[in-house]
Structures are given as C-alpha cells and as structure tokens.
Amino acid sequence: MKVKAIRVHKIGGPEVLTWEEVEIGEPSEGEIRIKNKAIGVNYVDIYYRTGLHQEPLPFVPGKEAVGVVSAVGPGVTGIEVGDVVGYADTPMGTYTEEQIIPATLAIPIPPSVDHITAASVLLKGMTTYVLVKQAFKIQAGHTVLVHAAAGGVGSLLCQWANALGATVFGTVSTQEKAIQAAEDGCHHVIIYTEEDFVAQVAEITSRKGVHVVYDAVGKDTFKGSMECLMPRGCMISYGQCSGRPDPVPVSDLASKSLILGRPGMRHYTATRDELLHAAGEVFAGVAAGVLRVRVNHVYPLHEAARAHADLEARRTSGSVVLLPAMPAADS
Template identity: 80%
Template sequence: MWVKAIRVHELGDPKVLSWEEVEIGEPNEGEIRIKNKAIGVNYVDIYYRTGLHRAPLPFIPGKEAVGVVSAVGPGVTSFKVGDVVGYADNPMGSYAEEQIIPASVAIPIPPAIDYKTAASVLLKGMTAYVLVRQAFKVQRGHTVLVHAAAGGVGSLLCQWANALGATVIGTVSTEEKAAQATQDGCQHVIVYTMEDFVTRVTEITSGLGVHVVYDAVGKDTFKGSLACLMPRGCMISYGQSSGSRPDPVRLSDLAPKSLILGRPGLMHYTTNRNELLLAASEVFASVMAGVLQVRANHVYLLSEAARAHTDLEARRTSGSIVLVPDSQWL
C-alpha cells in the first residue's frame, strides 16, 4: 500500500524534508501496522536531519507517534485491529500516515488520554522520568537547574521536580517563556538573554550551588552548568541543541568539586518490555493525576513538517509540537 510521508534524501536544512508517497507492506512476524493520528516532534529529529546523528539515506524521520492498529502480523496476540497504541524512541519513521513497528515496542494508550496529548508526552515524558527518577533521583530539599525550561522535556522536568519537592530554577530565552516556566513549577526563572545564569544561580543559592543540572543545550551552557553545581553535584546532559563539537568539557574539569557527569539515553532504561511499560505507566499516571500538565502548544499538518522544524530551531516554540497527518486533520 502507498501512504504519504516525509522523507529525507539528503542532509541539510528543513527544506530537505520531502512530502511524498512511500510504499509500505504488510506487517511481518511480530509486527503491527498503525495508522498514525498524532506524531510527536522532538529535537532528535533535527539531529538526524542535519547528520549530527546518522541514519542511512533515504529515511523517514520521527521517533514518536500515536495511532490505531490497522493490521497485525503473524504471532501477534497482544494487540488487535482497532487498538490505540503509541511508541517512542525506536524505530525511526513516524513522519508517515501509516507505519509498521515491532509489537514489542507498542504501548497501549489509556482511554483517558487523547491522541495529541499522548503524542506530546510519551517520548518526552519517559525521558523526564528517566532524568528525575533514574539517572538522578530528585528528592525533597534538592535544588535543580533546568535549561530550556519551557521546552517539551524541560516543561515536564520542571513540573515533575517541583512535585517531588525540589526547588526548581529554570532558564528560558524570553519573558513569555518565563511565564510558562513559572506555571510549570519554577520558583526562580532566569531569562538568559538578559542576565548571566551562573551569576543568578549563585545569588539564588547564596553561593551553595545546585544539586543537579539538566542540560539539553550543550556547548553554549555546559561550562556554566558545571560552575552552578555544588560539590558532589551531578550534571545530566540529555541534548545538544547548540551543538556538540568540540567536546565542551575535560574530565579534569570535574575534579575540583568531585562532580558527576552523565549522558543518559532512554533506550538504556527501557531495555525490556517491563521497563518500557513501567516508564510509560509512570508518565500516564502523572498526567491523569494532574502532576504533569501536557502543553501541546503547536500543531502542524504532517506536510508542514519543514515549518515545524524551522520554528523549533528558531526557538519560536514552547511545550510540545505535534504533527497531524493531513488526512486526519479536523
């Protein structure tokens, strides 16, 4: 069967996102086909489009979607046609009207959570879960610094850390985003385009520093983030929107304060189906309990993926970005 999809034939700016027809077959052993209803956009999609992360050309980008099962392959007993499922992280290829994925990575979506909300929170929410509950376990009394606090993951990180009893400091680029970060649980918000975040963190913490920094920006903030940490503090890097070359830190830079540096990836915390479903259940439970307010602030047609990428790279967005297949647009 033929479906419409976004495909990348060469690496480069958003113009390389080509809207075209692609052929997909029937699901094989252990696979299901899903008709996508909502597709999550994540910064990692830009990394693949530009070549920072590698994928064989041509490829369909996207690592998150929610949809309805349209066919099941031989041996699949856990899902049936009509089930609502989502997936996050792997495999790549969600920028399509329909796609085939292994049944082992499909996650049942609770009826109380709609398509757009689920596609906004599944990958980002499980990432936030790993960051605050696994890679560094945030506890009451901790002080945390979250860069890009109004972004898709950043917004969830601030809410979750606040709910766990931490004092949350967030950095944002505009006063408008500062207002959102405050709503998301930041007790202190720093507009880094107007003031130096290291100086402000020092003032806020009376020179003590923070227990943990969550940094998705990369080289532009890396050394400043280390300077914000208290002795034995933890630096969690989970992205590099400002670039990753050259390496922003030497191992010896950690020694003066006995700092810990981590670069966790969701795939290493969801290595089996039990871990995957546990992470997803934590996210869905937090959404349904009101701990996490999901901000699907920007919705585009799938055919407008290039515009979505342009806006994301230009930092014109906050919260989550969702693509809706043109045939599903209401």
C-alpha cells in the same frame, strides 16, 4: 501498501523534508501496522535531518507517534486491529500516515488520554521520568537547574521536579517563556539571553550552587552549568540543541567531586517491562495532574518543514505535534 510520508533524501535545512508516497508493505511475523493519528516532533529529529546523528539516506524521520492498529502480522498476541497504541524513540520513521513496527514496541494508550496529548507526552515524558527518577533521583529539598525550561522536555521536567519537592531554577530565552516556566513550577526563572545564569544561580543560592543541572542546550551552557553545581553535584547532559559541548577533561570534575552523566532514554526502556513501567509512570503523572501537557503547536504532517523551522529557531514552547489528518474547521 503505499502511504504518504515525509522523507529526507539529503542532509540539510527544513526544506529537505519532502512529502511523497512511500511503500511500507505488510506486517511480517511479530509486527503490526499503525495508522498514525498524531506524531510527536522532537529536537532529535533535527539532529538526524542536519546530520549530527547519522541515518542511511533516504529515510523517513520521526521517533514518536500514536495511532490505531490497522493490521496485525502472524504470531502477534495481545494486540488487535483497532487498539490505540503509541511508540517512542525506536524505530525511526514516524512522519508517515502508516508505519509497521515490532509489536513489542507498542505501548497501550489509556482511553482517558487523547491521541494528541499522548503523542505530546510519550517520548518527552519517558525522558523526563529517566531524568528525575533514574539518572538522578530527585528528592524533596534538592535544588535543580533546568535549561530550556519552557521546551517540550523542559516543561515536563520543571513540573515533575517541583512535584517531587525540589526547588527548581529554569532558564528560558524570552519573557513569554518565563511566564510559562513559572506556571510549570519553576521557583526561579532566569532569562539566559539577558542575564548571566551562572551569576544568578550563585546569588540566589548564596554561592552554594545546585544539586543537579539538567542541560540539553549543550555547547552554549555546558561550562556554565558545571560552575552552577555544588560540591558532589551531578551534571546531567542529555542533549545538544546549541551544538555538542566541548570535551571535558575527567580531572576537571575533581575540583568539586562532580558526577557527570549522559543518559539516553532508550537505555532505561530497553526491555518490555522497563518500557511499560516508564510509560506507566508518565500516564500516572498525567492522570494525577502532576504532568500538565502543553500542546502548544499543531501542524499538518505535510508541513513538517514549518514545524522544524519553528522548533530550530526557538519559536516554540511545550510540545509540537504533526497531524496526518487535520480536524475539520468549525463551521
């Protein structure tokens, strides 16, 4: 079976995302085919396109989508044609009209959550769950610094940390993003393109520092993030939008007895039970109003290059979604 998809034939800028026909075949034993309704764009898609993360060429990018099951392979039980499911992080290749995946990776989407919201919150929400409840367990009274606080993960992270009773510090690049971060529960918003975030955190905490820093900006912020921590604080490095952080000698952690972690969502959702538990926590958060999903940018799938260019240039906030079929314009 042939479908239209975005494919990468060579590493490069957004222009290497080409719209073409690809052969996907039929589901084999244990597999299902999904007709994608909404596809989440994640910063990690840029790492693969630019070669920071490696994938054999050519490849269809994308790590998150929500759609309707269109075919079921032999041996699959508990999933039927017509079911609405999502999948996140693995396997690669969601920038496509239809995709075949192992049935064990399909996550049922609650009927109360629409396709676009689900594709905006699944991967980013499960990542946030790992950050606030697994890699570091936020408790009431903790002080938390979140970089890129208006981003896809950042927005959800501020909301969840606030709901858990933390005092939240957030960094953003613009005034517009600062307003959003404050709405999302940041008690102290720092515009790190204008202010020294290390000095600001020191001043606001009376030089005590924060319990934990969540840093996915990487190279530009990592060193300053370590300076913001209190003794016995925890540095959670979980991404690298500005480039890989410079290496840190382990002995550097000794001056404040710091803990350094580099969690990846997939290691916390590796079993079927863990995956469904993480997704369940996210959808419970959405249902309770703890997670208010910001679908700030929607593009047709064939314009994935424009979505990548905007995300990479820091022009986006909240979640970015691609649609294989755009809704009809109001007449």
